[in-house]
Amino acid sequence: MGFSTFDRLRLSLAFLLGLAPALAAPDIQVPPPPITDGLFPCTACHDGKTMKLNLVRRELKDMHTDIELKHGPASRWCLDCHDPLDRDRLHLASGQKVEFTVSYELCGQCHGEKLRDWEAGVHGKRTGSWNGQKQYLLCVNCHNPHQPHFAPLKPMPPPVRPGATVAGKGGAL
Amino acid sequence: MKYRLGKHEPAGTQVVRSRRTFLGAAAAAMAGAMATLTGCDRNGVEAFLQHNFRELSKDEIKQVIARLEQEAKQKYGREIHIGNEPPIQGVLFGYALDLSRCIGCRRCAKACVKENNQTREPQIEWIRVLQMDKEDGVDITHADPYYDPELVPQEGHFYMPVQCHQCRNAPCTKVCPVGATWQEPDGMVVVDYNWCIGCRYCMAACPYGARRFNWGEPGIPAAELNPVTHYLGNRPRPKGVVEKCTFCIQRVRKGLYPACVEICPTGSRKFGNLADPASEIRYILEHKRVFIFKEELNTRPKFFYFYGV
Secondary structure, three states: OOOOHHHHHHHHHHHHOOOHHHHOOOOEEOOOOOOOOOOOOHHHOOOOOOOOOOOOOOOOOOOOOOOOOOOOOOOOOHHHOEOOOOOOOEEOOOOOEEOHHHOHHHHOOOOHHHHHHHHOOOOOOEEEEOOOOEEEOOHHHHOEOOEOOOOOEOOOOOOOOHHHOOOOOOOOO | OOOOOOOOOOOOOOOOOOHHHHHHHHHHHOHHHHHHHHOOOHHHHHHHHOOOHHHOOHHHHHHHHHHHHHHHHHHHOOOOEEEOOOOOOOOOEEEEEEOOOOOOOOHHHHHHHHHHOOOOOOOOOOOEEEEEEOOOOOOHHHOEOOOOOOOEOOOOEEEEEEOOOOOOOOHHHHHOOOOOEEEOOOOOEEEOOOOOOOOOHHHHHOOOOOOEEOOOOOOOOHHHOOOEEEOOOOOOOOOOOEEOOOOOHHHHOOOEOOHHHHHOOOOOEEEEEOOOOOOHHHHHHHHOEEEOOOHHHOOOOOEEEEEOO
Protein backbone atom coordinates (compact mmCIF):
# COMPACT_ATOMS: atom_id res chain seq x y z
CA MET A 1 0.00 0.00 0.00
CA GLY A 2 2.46 2.62 -1.04
CA PHE A 3 0.41 5.52 -2.11
CA SER A 4 0.21 9.23 -1.68
CA THR A 5 0.97 10.96 1.56
CA PHE A 6 -2.71 11.69 1.79
CA ASP A 7 -3.57 8.00 1.55
CA ARG A 8 -1.01 7.14 4.20
CA LEU A 9 -2.37 9.81 6.52
CA ARG A 10 -5.88 8.64 5.94
CA LEU A 11 -4.87 5.06 6.66
CA SER A 12 -3.05 5.87 9.88
CA LEU A 13 -5.92 8.05 11.01
CA ALA A 14 -8.34 5.25 10.28
CA PHE A 15 -6.26 2.78 12.27
CA LEU A 16 -5.94 5.21 15.17
CA LEU A 17 -9.67 5.59 15.32
CA GLY A 18 -10.14 1.85 15.04
CA LEU A 19 -12.15 2.34 11.91
CA ALA A 20 -9.75 0.71 9.55
CA PRO A 21 -12.19 -1.57 7.78
CA ALA A 22 -14.83 1.12 7.48
CA LEU A 23 -12.76 4.04 6.26
CA ALA A 24 -9.71 2.69 4.57
CA ALA A 25 -10.22 1.15 1.17
CA PRO A 26 -6.64 0.73 -0.01
CA ASP A 27 -6.05 -0.25 -3.58
CA ILE A 28 -5.34 -3.89 -4.23
CA GLN A 29 -2.27 -5.37 -5.79
CA VAL A 30 -3.47 -7.91 -8.32
CA PRO A 31 -0.79 -10.33 -9.43
CA PRO A 32 2.04 -11.38 -7.12
CA PRO A 33 5.61 -10.41 -8.02
CA PRO A 34 6.49 -12.43 -11.15
CA ILE A 35 9.07 -14.80 -9.68
CA THR A 36 9.80 -17.93 -11.73
CA ASP A 37 8.04 -20.98 -10.28
CA GLY A 38 10.13 -22.98 -7.88
CA LEU A 39 12.68 -20.24 -7.27
CA PHE A 40 11.11 -18.75 -4.17
CA PRO A 41 12.07 -18.77 -1.34
CA CYS A 42 15.58 -17.99 -2.50
CA THR A 43 16.90 -19.10 0.87
CA ALA A 44 16.09 -22.70 -0.10
CA CYS A 45 19.49 -22.61 -1.85
CA HIS A 46 21.04 -19.35 -0.64
CA ASP A 47 20.98 -20.36 3.00
CA GLY A 48 24.51 -19.17 3.76
CA LYS A 49 25.56 -22.70 4.79
CA THR A 50 25.44 -25.17 1.90
CA MET A 51 26.09 -22.31 -0.50
CA LYS A 52 28.64 -19.84 0.73
CA LEU A 53 28.23 -16.15 0.09
CA ASN A 54 30.36 -14.98 -2.80
CA LEU A 55 30.52 -11.19 -3.16
CA VAL A 56 32.73 -11.20 -6.24
CA ARG A 57 31.14 -9.61 -9.28
CA ARG A 58 31.12 -12.30 -11.91
CA GLU A 59 29.19 -13.86 -14.75
CA LEU A 60 26.87 -16.57 -13.43
CA LYS A 61 27.65 -19.98 -14.99
CA ASP A 62 25.82 -22.60 -12.90
CA MET A 63 22.46 -21.09 -12.16
CA HIS A 64 20.26 -18.17 -13.35
CA THR A 65 21.98 -18.29 -16.73
CA ASP A 66 18.70 -17.28 -18.39
CA ILE A 67 18.96 -13.85 -16.81
CA GLU A 68 20.52 -11.33 -19.11
CA LEU A 69 21.08 -8.09 -17.26
CA LYS A 70 20.28 -5.07 -19.43
CA HIS A 71 19.46 -2.49 -16.83
CA GLY A 72 21.50 0.62 -16.19
CA PRO A 73 25.29 0.76 -16.32
CA ALA A 74 27.35 -2.36 -17.09
CA SER A 75 28.77 -2.35 -13.57
CA ARG A 76 25.37 -3.25 -12.10
CA TRP A 77 24.91 -6.75 -10.78
CA CYS A 78 22.68 -9.02 -8.68
CA LEU A 79 23.61 -7.90 -5.18
CA ASP A 80 23.00 -4.22 -5.94
CA CYS A 81 19.33 -5.02 -5.44
CA HIS A 82 19.14 -8.52 -3.93
CA ASP A 83 20.20 -8.59 -0.31
CA PRO A 84 23.29 -10.82 0.13
CA LEU A 85 22.45 -11.84 3.70
CA ASP A 86 18.69 -12.14 3.39
CA ARG A 87 18.01 -13.54 -0.07
CA ASP A 88 14.24 -13.48 0.29
CA ARG A 89 14.33 -9.70 0.35
CA LEU A 90 15.71 -6.85 -1.64
CA HIS A 91 17.59 -3.89 -0.25
CA LEU A 92 17.67 -0.19 -0.91
CA ALA A 93 20.88 1.79 -1.38
CA SER A 94 20.62 2.69 2.28
CA GLY A 95 20.76 -0.99 3.21
CA GLN A 96 17.14 -1.02 4.34
CA LYS A 97 15.50 -4.30 3.41
CA VAL A 98 12.30 -4.39 1.35
CA GLU A 99 9.96 -7.24 0.47
CA PHE A 100 9.44 -8.31 -3.14
CA THR A 101 5.85 -7.11 -2.83
CA VAL A 102 6.97 -3.49 -2.35
CA SER A 103 9.79 -3.58 -4.87
CA TYR A 104 8.59 -0.22 -6.24
CA GLU A 105 10.43 1.43 -3.37
CA LEU A 106 13.63 -0.01 -4.79
CA CYS A 107 12.81 1.06 -8.36
CA GLY A 108 11.84 4.51 -7.11
CA GLN A 109 15.36 5.18 -5.86
CA CYS A 110 16.44 5.96 -9.42
CA HIS A 111 13.05 6.41 -11.08
CA GLY A 112 11.61 8.84 -8.57
CA GLU A 113 9.53 10.72 -11.11
CA LYS A 114 7.98 7.47 -12.34
CA LEU A 115 7.24 6.37 -8.78
CA ARG A 116 5.46 9.66 -8.13
CA ASP A 117 3.37 9.25 -11.28
CA TRP A 118 2.67 5.63 -10.41
CA GLU A 119 1.48 6.55 -6.93
CA ALA A 120 -0.83 9.10 -8.50
CA GLY A 121 -2.19 6.37 -10.78
CA VAL A 122 -0.80 7.99 -13.91
CA HIS A 123 2.14 5.74 -14.74
CA GLY A 124 1.14 2.13 -15.21
CA LYS A 125 -2.14 0.36 -15.47
CA ARG A 126 -5.03 0.75 -13.05
CA THR A 127 -8.21 -1.27 -13.26
CA GLY A 128 -11.37 -1.40 -11.21
CA SER A 129 -13.30 1.71 -10.36
CA TRP A 130 -12.55 5.29 -11.37
CA ASN A 131 -14.29 6.57 -8.23
CA GLY A 132 -13.53 3.70 -5.87
CA GLN A 133 -11.24 0.81 -5.28
CA LYS A 134 -8.60 0.18 -7.92
CA GLN A 135 -6.23 -2.65 -8.61
CA TYR A 136 -2.60 -1.89 -9.33
CA LEU A 137 0.36 -3.74 -10.77
CA LEU A 138 3.94 -3.67 -9.54
CA CYS A 139 6.64 -2.12 -11.76
CA VAL A 140 8.00 -5.63 -12.32
CA ASN A 141 4.66 -6.97 -13.61
CA CYS A 142 5.21 -4.97 -16.80
CA HIS A 143 8.96 -4.32 -16.75
CA ASN A 144 11.26 -7.30 -16.31
CA PRO A 145 13.63 -5.87 -13.69
CA HIS A 146 16.61 -7.44 -15.44
CA GLN A 147 15.57 -6.05 -18.86
CA PRO A 148 13.08 -3.32 -18.11
CA HIS A 149 12.28 -2.23 -21.65
CA PHE A 150 8.58 -2.99 -22.32
CA ALA A 151 8.49 -6.10 -24.49
CA PRO A 152 7.00 -5.62 -28.02
CA LEU A 153 3.63 -7.26 -28.73
CA LYS A 154 1.90 -8.74 -31.72
CA PRO A 155 -0.74 -6.25 -32.83
CA MET A 156 -4.40 -7.24 -33.23
CA PRO A 157 -5.58 -7.35 -36.88
CA PRO A 158 -6.06 -4.02 -38.67
CA PRO A 159 -9.57 -2.78 -39.53
CA VAL A 160 -10.97 -3.81 -42.92
CA ARG A 161 -10.55 -1.27 -45.67
CA PRO A 162 -13.81 0.36 -46.77
CA GLY A 163 -13.68 -1.32 -50.19
CA ALA A 164 -13.40 -4.76 -48.61
CA THR A 165 -16.99 -4.75 -47.36
CA VAL A 166 -18.93 -6.95 -49.75
CA ALA A 167 -22.24 -5.63 -51.04
CA GLY A 168 -25.16 -7.91 -50.38
CA LYS A 169 -23.40 -9.88 -47.66
CA GLY A 170 -24.87 -7.83 -44.87
CA GLY A 171 -22.54 -5.14 -46.10
CA ALA A 172 -23.03 -1.96 -48.07
CA LEU A 173 -26.15 -1.39 -50.15
CA MET B 1 -54.40 7.71 -23.88
CA LYS B 2 -52.72 9.95 -21.31
CA TYR B 3 -51.51 13.37 -22.26
CA ARG B 4 -48.39 14.87 -20.79
CA LEU B 5 -49.27 17.12 -17.86
CA GLY B 6 -47.62 20.24 -16.56
CA LYS B 7 -46.27 20.24 -13.01
CA HIS B 8 -49.15 22.17 -11.50
CA GLU B 9 -52.13 20.41 -12.94
CA PRO B 10 -53.94 18.11 -10.52
CA ALA B 11 -53.60 14.43 -11.16
CA GLY B 12 -56.22 13.05 -13.46
CA THR B 13 -56.51 16.21 -15.55
CA GLN B 14 -56.16 15.54 -19.22
CA VAL B 15 -54.90 18.53 -21.17
CA VAL B 16 -53.66 18.79 -24.69
CA ARG B 17 -50.43 20.77 -24.12
CA SER B 18 -49.21 21.38 -27.61
CA ARG B 19 -49.59 20.56 -31.23
CA ARG B 20 -46.90 17.91 -30.86
CA THR B 21 -48.52 16.07 -27.98
CA PHE B 22 -51.84 16.30 -29.73
CA LEU B 23 -50.44 14.84 -32.91
CA GLY B 24 -48.51 12.23 -30.96
CA ALA B 25 -51.66 11.21 -29.14
CA ALA B 26 -53.72 11.13 -32.30
CA ALA B 27 -51.08 9.05 -34.00
CA ALA B 28 -50.85 6.66 -31.09
CA ALA B 29 -54.59 6.24 -31.14
CA MET B 30 -54.29 5.17 -34.73
CA ALA B 31 -51.60 2.66 -33.91
CA GLY B 32 -53.96 -0.26 -33.88
CA ALA B 33 -55.50 0.75 -37.18
CA MET B 34 -52.06 1.29 -38.69
CA ALA B 35 -50.89 -2.08 -37.53
CA THR B 36 -53.71 -3.68 -39.43
CA LEU B 37 -53.34 -1.51 -42.52
CA THR B 38 -49.55 -1.58 -42.92
CA GLY B 39 -48.93 -5.13 -41.92
CA CYS B 40 -46.40 -3.88 -39.31
CA ASP B 41 -46.45 -5.69 -36.02
CA ARG B 42 -47.40 -3.87 -32.83
CA ASN B 43 -43.73 -3.34 -31.87
CA GLY B 44 -42.95 -1.85 -35.26
CA VAL B 45 -45.74 0.69 -34.91
CA GLU B 46 -44.72 1.58 -31.39
CA ALA B 47 -41.14 2.05 -32.52
CA PHE B 48 -42.37 4.31 -35.33
CA LEU B 49 -44.34 6.47 -32.93
CA GLN B 50 -41.68 6.61 -30.20
CA HIS B 51 -40.60 10.09 -29.10
CA ASN B 52 -37.11 11.46 -28.66
CA PHE B 53 -35.53 9.87 -25.59
CA ARG B 54 -35.24 13.21 -23.80
CA GLU B 55 -38.98 13.75 -24.03
CA LEU B 56 -39.99 10.39 -22.62
CA SER B 57 -41.48 10.06 -19.17
CA LYS B 58 -40.17 7.43 -16.76
CA ASP B 59 -43.05 5.11 -17.60
CA GLU B 60 -42.57 5.56 -21.31
CA ILE B 61 -38.85 4.78 -20.97
CA LYS B 62 -39.75 1.57 -19.14
CA GLN B 63 -42.10 0.54 -21.94
CA VAL B 64 -39.58 1.41 -24.63
CA ILE B 65 -36.83 -0.53 -22.90
CA ALA B 66 -39.10 -3.54 -22.42
CA ARG B 67 -39.93 -3.46 -26.12
CA LEU B 68 -36.27 -3.16 -27.14
CA GLU B 69 -35.26 -6.00 -24.85
CA GLN B 70 -37.96 -8.13 -26.42
CA GLU B 71 -36.77 -7.23 -29.92
CA ALA B 72 -33.19 -8.11 -29.00
CA LYS B 73 -34.37 -11.44 -27.64
CA GLN B 74 -36.17 -12.16 -30.90
CA LYS B 75 -33.09 -11.31 -32.92
CA TYR B 76 -30.37 -12.92 -30.82
CA GLY B 77 -32.28 -15.48 -28.78
CA ARG B 78 -30.76 -14.09 -25.59
CA GLU B 79 -31.95 -12.03 -22.64
CA ILE B 80 -30.27 -8.65 -22.54
CA HIS B 81 -30.58 -5.85 -20.03
CA ILE B 82 -30.96 -2.31 -21.31
CA GLY B 83 -30.08 0.09 -18.51
CA ASN B 84 -30.98 3.73 -18.12
CA GLU B 85 -28.51 4.85 -15.44
CA PRO B 86 -28.65 8.63 -15.11
CA PRO B 87 -25.58 10.89 -14.94
CA ILE B 88 -23.86 11.07 -11.54
CA GLN B 89 -24.15 14.51 -9.94
CA GLY B 90 -20.95 16.55 -9.93
CA VAL B 91 -19.16 14.35 -12.44
CA LEU B 92 -17.70 15.46 -15.75
CA PHE B 93 -15.89 12.63 -17.48
CA GLY B 94 -12.50 13.17 -19.03
CA TYR B 95 -9.99 10.96 -20.76
CA ALA B 96 -6.26 11.17 -21.32
CA LEU B 97 -4.07 9.02 -23.52
CA ASP B 98 -0.30 8.79 -23.14
CA LEU B 99 1.22 9.14 -26.62
CA SER B 100 4.67 8.31 -25.33
CA ARG B 101 3.49 4.91 -24.04
CA CYS B 102 0.97 3.62 -26.58
CA ILE B 103 2.56 0.83 -28.64
CA GLY B 104 -0.27 0.48 -31.16
CA CYS B 105 -1.29 -3.07 -30.24
CA ARG B 106 -5.00 -2.34 -31.00
CA ARG B 107 -6.23 -4.25 -27.97
CA CYS B 108 -8.36 -1.21 -27.08
CA ALA B 109 -10.15 -1.24 -30.43
CA LYS B 110 -11.01 -4.94 -30.13
CA ALA B 111 -12.05 -4.77 -26.47
CA CYS B 112 -14.33 -1.87 -27.41
CA VAL B 113 -16.05 -3.94 -30.10
CA LYS B 114 -16.74 -6.75 -27.63
CA GLU B 115 -17.96 -4.47 -24.86
CA ASN B 116 -20.05 -2.17 -27.02
CA ASN B 117 -21.67 -4.67 -29.39
CA GLN B 118 -20.35 -3.21 -32.61
CA THR B 119 -21.23 -5.17 -35.72
CA ARG B 120 -18.53 -7.68 -36.72
CA GLU B 121 -19.70 -8.14 -40.32
CA PRO B 122 -19.87 -5.51 -41.73
CA GLN B 123 -17.14 -4.33 -39.42
CA ILE B 124 -17.39 -1.25 -37.21
CA GLU B 125 -14.69 -0.18 -34.79
CA TRP B 126 -15.05 3.01 -32.77
CA ILE B 127 -11.34 3.29 -32.00
CA ARG B 128 -8.90 3.79 -34.84
CA VAL B 129 -5.20 3.51 -34.06
CA LEU B 130 -3.04 5.64 -36.34
CA GLN B 131 0.59 4.85 -36.96
CA MET B 132 2.66 7.97 -37.53
CA ASP B 133 6.29 8.77 -38.23
CA LYS B 134 8.28 10.13 -35.34
CA GLU B 135 10.02 12.43 -37.80
CA ASP B 136 6.77 14.06 -38.91
CA GLY B 137 5.09 14.23 -35.52
CA VAL B 138 1.28 14.32 -35.38
CA ASP B 139 0.48 14.55 -39.08
CA ILE B 140 -2.83 13.09 -40.19
CA THR B 141 -1.92 13.18 -43.87
CA HIS B 142 0.80 10.60 -43.24
CA ALA B 143 -1.10 8.45 -40.78
CA ASP B 144 -1.66 4.76 -41.45
CA PRO B 145 -4.45 2.87 -39.69
CA TYR B 146 -3.80 -0.39 -41.59
CA TYR B 147 -0.28 -1.20 -40.35
CA ASP B 148 0.22 -4.89 -39.65
CA PRO B 149 3.78 -5.86 -38.69
CA GLU B 150 4.81 -8.92 -36.67
CA LEU B 151 5.49 -6.84 -33.59
CA VAL B 152 4.71 -3.32 -32.39
CA PRO B 153 5.99 -0.71 -31.72
CA GLN B 154 7.91 -0.36 -34.96
CA GLU B 155 11.14 1.54 -35.05
CA GLY B 156 10.69 5.21 -35.98
CA HIS B 157 6.93 5.22 -35.43
CA PHE B 158 4.52 6.24 -32.74
CA TYR B 159 0.84 5.42 -32.36
CA MET B 160 -2.17 7.61 -31.82
CA PRO B 161 -5.54 6.00 -31.10
CA VAL B 162 -8.44 8.23 -32.06
CA GLN B 163 -12.00 7.92 -30.77
CA CYS B 164 -14.82 10.29 -29.85
CA HIS B 165 -13.41 13.33 -28.05
CA GLN B 166 -16.73 14.08 -26.28
CA CYS B 167 -16.35 17.75 -27.21
CA ARG B 168 -17.86 20.41 -24.99
CA ASN B 169 -18.42 22.44 -28.14
CA ALA B 170 -19.43 19.47 -30.26
CA PRO B 171 -20.03 20.18 -33.96
CA CYS B 172 -21.84 16.87 -34.41
CA THR B 173 -24.69 17.71 -32.05
CA LYS B 174 -25.17 21.15 -33.63
CA VAL B 175 -25.74 19.83 -37.12
CA CYS B 176 -28.17 17.05 -36.25
CA PRO B 177 -31.43 18.16 -37.89
CA VAL B 178 -33.62 16.13 -35.54
CA GLY B 179 -31.88 16.40 -32.18
CA ALA B 180 -31.03 12.72 -32.05
CA THR B 181 -27.58 13.37 -30.60
CA TRP B 182 -26.72 15.54 -27.63
CA GLN B 183 -24.34 16.00 -24.74
CA GLU B 184 -25.31 14.53 -21.39
CA PRO B 185 -24.70 16.50 -18.15
CA ASP B 186 -21.72 14.24 -17.34
CA GLY B 187 -20.18 15.10 -20.69
CA MET B 188 -20.88 12.13 -22.91
CA VAL B 189 -22.14 12.81 -26.41
CA VAL B 190 -24.79 10.19 -27.02
CA VAL B 191 -27.15 9.10 -29.79
CA ASP B 192 -30.78 8.02 -29.53
CA TYR B 193 -30.65 5.28 -32.16
CA ASN B 194 -34.44 5.26 -32.34
CA TRP B 195 -34.56 8.95 -33.21
CA CYS B 196 -31.59 9.05 -35.61
CA ILE B 197 -32.68 9.37 -39.25
CA GLY B 198 -29.32 8.31 -40.66
CA CYS B 199 -28.56 11.54 -42.56
CA ARG B 200 -24.90 11.37 -41.43
CA TYR B 201 -24.52 15.17 -41.10
CA CYS B 202 -22.85 14.48 -37.74
CA MET B 203 -20.24 12.32 -39.41
CA ALA B 204 -19.44 15.10 -41.85
CA ALA B 205 -19.20 17.59 -39.00
CA CYS B 206 -16.94 15.54 -36.72
CA PRO B 207 -13.30 16.55 -37.23
CA TYR B 208 -12.07 13.37 -35.53
CA GLY B 209 -13.85 10.82 -37.74
CA ALA B 210 -15.27 9.32 -34.60
CA ARG B 211 -18.77 8.42 -35.77
CA ARG B 212 -19.70 5.26 -37.62
CA PHE B 213 -22.73 4.47 -39.75
CA ASN B 214 -24.51 1.13 -39.90
CA TRP B 215 -24.60 0.67 -43.66
CA GLY B 216 -25.71 -2.91 -43.30
CA GLU B 217 -27.77 -4.92 -40.86
CA PRO B 218 -25.45 -5.33 -37.86
CA GLY B 219 -24.04 -8.83 -37.63
CA ILE B 220 -23.03 -9.98 -34.15
CA PRO B 221 -22.79 -13.67 -33.22
CA ALA B 222 -25.37 -14.19 -30.46
CA ALA B 223 -22.79 -15.81 -28.19
CA GLU B 224 -20.61 -12.69 -28.38
CA LEU B 225 -23.38 -10.22 -27.57
CA ASN B 226 -22.69 -8.27 -24.36
CA PRO B 227 -26.01 -8.46 -22.48
CA VAL B 228 -25.21 -5.60 -20.10
CA THR B 229 -26.18 -2.49 -22.02
CA HIS B 230 -27.40 1.10 -21.75
CA TYR B 231 -30.09 2.77 -23.85
CA LEU B 232 -27.70 5.55 -24.88
CA GLY B 233 -24.73 3.27 -25.33
CA ASN B 234 -24.08 -0.31 -26.33
CA ARG B 235 -27.57 -1.72 -26.86
CA PRO B 236 -27.95 -3.47 -30.20
CA ARG B 237 -28.36 -0.95 -33.02
CA PRO B 238 -30.56 -1.18 -36.10
CA LYS B 239 -29.34 -0.70 -39.68
CA GLY B 240 -29.21 2.89 -40.90
CA VAL B 241 -28.17 4.74 -37.74
CA VAL B 242 -25.01 6.43 -36.53
CA GLU B 243 -23.12 5.20 -33.49
CA LYS B 244 -20.06 6.28 -31.54
CA CYS B 245 -17.91 5.93 -28.44
CA THR B 246 -19.65 6.91 -25.20
CA PHE B 247 -16.70 6.24 -22.85
CA CYS B 248 -18.64 3.00 -22.11
CA ILE B 249 -21.60 4.84 -20.57
CA GLN B 250 -22.95 1.48 -19.29
CA ARG B 251 -19.77 0.98 -17.26
CA VAL B 252 -18.65 4.43 -16.17
CA ARG B 253 -22.02 5.46 -14.74
CA LYS B 254 -21.63 2.48 -12.42
CA GLY B 255 -18.15 3.57 -11.38
CA LEU B 256 -16.19 1.21 -13.63
CA TYR B 257 -13.41 2.17 -16.02
CA PRO B 258 -14.15 2.03 -19.76
CA ALA B 259 -13.24 -1.26 -21.46
CA CYS B 260 -10.34 0.32 -23.37
CA VAL B 261 -8.76 1.51 -20.11
CA GLU B 262 -9.14 -1.93 -18.57
CA ILE B 263 -7.49 -3.73 -21.48
CA CYS B 264 -4.57 -1.40 -22.32
CA PRO B 265 -1.40 -3.41 -21.55
CA THR B 266 0.78 -0.32 -21.32
CA GLY B 267 -1.48 1.70 -19.02
CA SER B 268 -1.56 4.51 -21.59
CA ARG B 269 -5.24 5.17 -21.09
CA LYS B 270 -6.42 7.24 -18.14
CA PHE B 271 -9.94 8.13 -17.20
CA GLY B 272 -11.67 10.03 -14.44
CA ASN B 273 -13.73 12.90 -13.15
CA LEU B 274 -12.58 16.30 -14.39
CA ALA B 275 -14.51 17.94 -11.58
CA ASP B 276 -12.55 16.08 -8.90
CA PRO B 277 -9.20 17.79 -8.13
CA ALA B 278 -7.82 14.51 -6.69
CA SER B 279 -8.53 12.45 -9.83
CA GLU B 280 -5.88 10.92 -12.07
CA ILE B 281 -7.11 12.96 -14.98
CA ARG B 282 -6.65 16.25 -13.11
CA TYR B 283 -3.15 15.18 -12.08
CA ILE B 284 -2.31 14.69 -15.75
CA LEU B 285 -3.77 18.02 -16.84
CA GLU B 286 -1.86 19.79 -14.09
CA HIS B 287 1.50 17.99 -14.32
CA LYS B 288 2.01 16.66 -17.84
CA ARG B 289 2.55 18.07 -21.29
CA VAL B 290 -0.98 17.88 -22.68
CA PHE B 291 -1.89 18.04 -26.33
CA ILE B 292 -5.37 18.71 -27.69
CA PHE B 293 -5.98 17.26 -31.12
CA LYS B 294 -7.15 19.91 -33.63
CA GLU B 295 -7.30 22.46 -30.85
CA GLU B 296 -7.61 25.24 -33.42
CA LEU B 297 -11.16 24.11 -34.24
CA ASN B 298 -12.36 25.11 -30.78
CA THR B 299 -14.23 21.86 -30.27
CA ARG B 300 -13.00 21.79 -26.64
CA PRO B 301 -12.60 18.02 -26.29
CA LYS B 302 -12.69 16.17 -22.99
CA PHE B 303 -10.24 13.71 -24.53
CA PHE B 304 -6.62 14.73 -24.10
CA TYR B 305 -3.32 13.37 -25.34
CA PHE B 306 -0.30 13.70 -23.10
CA TYR B 307 3.35 12.81 -22.95
CA GLY B 308 4.00 10.84 -19.76
CA VAL B 309 7.74 10.61 -20.27
